[in-house]
Amino acid sequence: MPTSKDVALAAGVAQSTVSYVLSGKRPISEKTRKKVEAAIEQLTYQPNAGARALAGRRTHVIGLVIPFIPELEMGSIMEFVSVIASTARQFDHDILLVTDDEGAAGLHRVVGQQICDGLILMQIEDEDERLPVARNLNVPVVLIGIPRDPSGLVCIDADFEMAGEHSVRDLATAGHSVISVINWQPAVMDRHVNYVDRFMHGTDVAAEALGVTVLHLPGGTDRATISESVDKALASTTGKPAFIAPDRTIQDILRRILGSRGLTPGVDVSVIGSASPTLAELQPIPLTTIDLRPAEVSRRAVKIMCELLENDSQGPHESLELVPTVITHRSSTLRPQ
Amino acid sequence: MPTSKDVALAAGVAQSTVSYVLSGKRPISEKTRKKVEAAIEQLTYQPNAGARALAGRRTHVIGLVIPFIPELEMGSIMEFVSVIASTARQFDHDILLVTDDEGAAGLHRVVGQQICDGLILMQIEDEDERLPVARNLNVPVVLIGIPRDPSGLVCIDADFEMAGEHSVRDLATAGHSVISVINWQPAVMDRHVNYVDRFMHGTDVAAEALGVTVLHLPGGTDRATISESVDKALASTTGKPAFIAPDRTIQDILRRILGSRGLTPGVDVSVIGSASPTLAELQPIPLTTIDLRPAEVSRRAVKIMCELLENDSQGPHESLELVPTVITHRSSTLRPQ
DNA sequence: ACGCATCGTCGATACGCATCGATGAATGAC
DNA sequence: GTCATTCATCGATGCGTATCGACGATGCGT
Known part of the structure; x- marks a missing residue:
């Protein structure tokens, strides 16, 4: 060499x-x-990267901390990872994978050994054990997700409250007076990620403002749970029912259940889900979706990180950025008359 | 510090x-x-990692090269990534993500800058543009997957031929004389990954040996294609039909189509799919599966890499390791009488 | 008691780059 | 033509670790 x-x-x-x-x-x-x-x-x-790091006190590597949870939809996490990696390259940085099985100790390690210049944490829980560590690390940390107490932390996430609000508003505009929101699957609820609460809060706010009723019904990955929730929804409304199902796995189940009951989305019932545009178009009935814009969130997370790195920021920063979500109307919702 | x-x-x-x-x-x-x-x-x-790398000429980092292909099942790739990362930690190494959008130049970069000690390449295609580069890099390279010409390369993969052979053998033993193999989806076929050929070859070998007929039918992510393939399969057999559907997306579609025709797996028809044990058990009818053992493949890939690293191997190594696949009988196949 | 091998520790150096102060050349003002 | 100034480049040093040769201390046999 x-x-x-x-x-x-x-x-x-x-x-x-x-x-x-x-x-x-x-x-x-x-x-x-x-x-x-x-x-x-x-x-x-x-x-030589080692020599450069030693002399320049900068590794040009960003650590990406991902929890691997088999139950979760790992495919969607990959979208974050992918965009984070290529955005980092645009800023002349590389991505080091930090898995969560080392726990918070892993954070200490990669920072202590100066393997990376900063950390991006994904899948933030309400009371995340990594947070106290993150706050005391003397490198920049960016969270994708928002913990209960974001003080002293730099966070970015999709605006789930806006997503919930807009979904309800749209369905109300389409003439629905009772709107059923199906919870995320238990595996997600159990993790206490607070986007669930933010989303639900958004739906409630809109409901109050518009004078419509929002039902929160249990979600699950088994047909029975969803079937029951559909029953409850149908029992509670005299008009045409409306469903909001932000969990991707649940969408599929819901679609089949509605189908087996002869309810056609966009005609007898409205359904709003969450999926990438590509996937939404591929459905038998193109799905009206809330786009949570994972690519944009990822890009901004990296951008924020690189800005922090350039500013040589040692002081404890704090910021909270929400990426606006987008609702795309396709065929699964009624049109406002 | x-x-x-x-x-x-x-x-x-x-x-x-x-x-x-x-x-x-x-x-x-x-x-x-x-x-x-x-x-x-x-x-x-x-x-300090930088100083250690500089003085010790070893970074303790392994580069993991992943192509991000939106059409592909990214969730299953995550399983590789996850196991690779934690296995690497067990060998006191870290994983650097190398995305494929830099192309082969990315490989030159991370090796030239000595950011990593070796590379693991995933999703190897038959004629992969990364191979000539891989052969000439002066660091160890391990491929997960087998290219058309594996000479001068270290490869590991699941034994797809064995998987195909065993699947056919099992269905023949259960009394089927005509067995329909549904191809992977076009997105996979187009990538020319050679595990498809190896699997198909395995089914043909077994068919020949046992005197049964194997039909190769087109796969796809739309209901119509699979529906047509099912038609052809039914038309070609007088006995109970048997299906092998190694593509996960296709399994789901197949299941619904069979259901809508009143065919119950395990009773009127046999179905072998491919999924993790957890997922297979969750199906309405627990699915008999070929386990391609991604975790074991990942573990071994890292192990091989670390051994190459320890041996300070400069000479061009070459090896080919196949991980035996496992068929687990659940309820979706007929029992041999 | 003396030489000799062994064990444990120290000091010095190299790794490859970034950075700072210094130096020489070129430029302009008078 | 001389001196102050700017510009381009050089030499030296430090970053933190690994490693090699050397050296003193200890134990052994005779």
Whole structure:
């Protein structure tokens, strides 16, 4: 492997000059820059990351902390991971995977060993054991999700309250007076992620404002639970029923149950779900969805992190950013007359 | 951040002694070891990764190269990622995410900058553009998957041929003489991953050996395609039909189609699918499955990598390891009489 | 009691880059 | 033509660890 010294030798300059050509932190004449760049090209020189980290006190690596929970929809987490990784590359950073089986100790480790410059935490719970650690780490930390107490932390998430509010508002506009919200599956509820509460709160706020009724019904991954919830919903309304099912797994079950009862979404009943546009279009009846914009959330998380890193921010920052959600009307909801 | 020099000072020894206590590469008396360990504890010392990499020419990081293909079942990839990450930790290594949007250049980058000691490549295609690069990298590379030409490469994968063979053998034993194999979905077929061919070859070999007929029918993510394939299967057999559907998405569609035609798996028809035990048990009718053992494949991939790293292997290694698959009989297949 | 091997520890150096102060060349003002 | 100034480059040093050779202390045999 060639070093910057080799490049310097080949270009007939000092090693420090090579360094300055690369960093641009001091003016370099056009002539020597060309020479150095040619030498770099010819030797296929690439700076050694370890040495760079040691001398520059910056690893250009961001740690991504993911809990692996088999019950959860891992596919959707992958979307975050994917966008985070490629956005990080755009900012000239790499992503180190930090799994949660090390627990909070893992955070201490990667920061203590200075393997990364900062941490992005995903799947934040209301009372997350990682939070006290995160607050005391002397590197920037960005949370995707919002804990009960976000003080002293930098958070970003989709605006679930807006999502809940808009969903109810839309269904009310379409003429529904009773709207059934089906909870996330128990595995999610048990994790006490607070987007559930925020979403539900949004639905309640809208209901109050518009004078409609919102029912909160149990969700589950088994047909029986959803079937029961549908029963309750039907019993509670004289008009056409409306469902909001933010959990993707539950959507599928709900769709089949409605189908087996002869209820056609968009005709006899309204259904709002949550899915990527691609997936929503693929449904037998294209699904009206709340887009929680995971890609945008991921992008911004990385952007915030990189800004914090540039500002050499040592002081305890605090911020809370909500990404607006988008409702896309497709065929599964009634049209307002 | 405390350094090993600080530890040395606190323990009243030389810095090199601290290093030897940590690495164990030279004998240290019980007394000084205790002193040093106490100092480490007290200062919460952690070795600096950059310096360690620079001096020791080893980063203790493994690059994991994943293509993000939205059409594919990303959830199942997560299972690999998760196990790879925690296994790597057991071997005292970390995982760096290398996304494929940089293409083969990304491999050059992470190796050239010496960000990682080795690479694990996932989702290998028959003629993968990353292979020529992989062969010429001067770090160990482990492939999960098998390209058309595995020469000069270290590969590991599930034994898909065995999986195909056993599936057919099992259904033949249960009395089926015509067995329909439904292809993976087009998105997978188009990638030219060669496990498809290996699986199909296994089914053909078994068919030949046992004198039964194997039909290869088109797969897809839409109901129509599968429905047609089921039609063809039913038309071609006088006895009870048998299906092998290795693609998870297709399994679901198949199940519903069979249901809507009044065919009950395990009674009127046999179905073998592929899923984790947990998922298989959750089905309305517990599914007889081929377990492709992603966790075991992942574990071994990391193990092989770490062995290559320990042996300081520079010479071009070559090996091919197949992880035996396991068929678990549940209720979706007929019992042999 | 003396030389000799062994064990445990120390000091010095290298790893490859970033950065700071210094130096020489080129430029402009008078 | 001289001096002050700016610009481009060089040399030296530090970052924190691993490793090698060396050296003093200890135990052994005779």
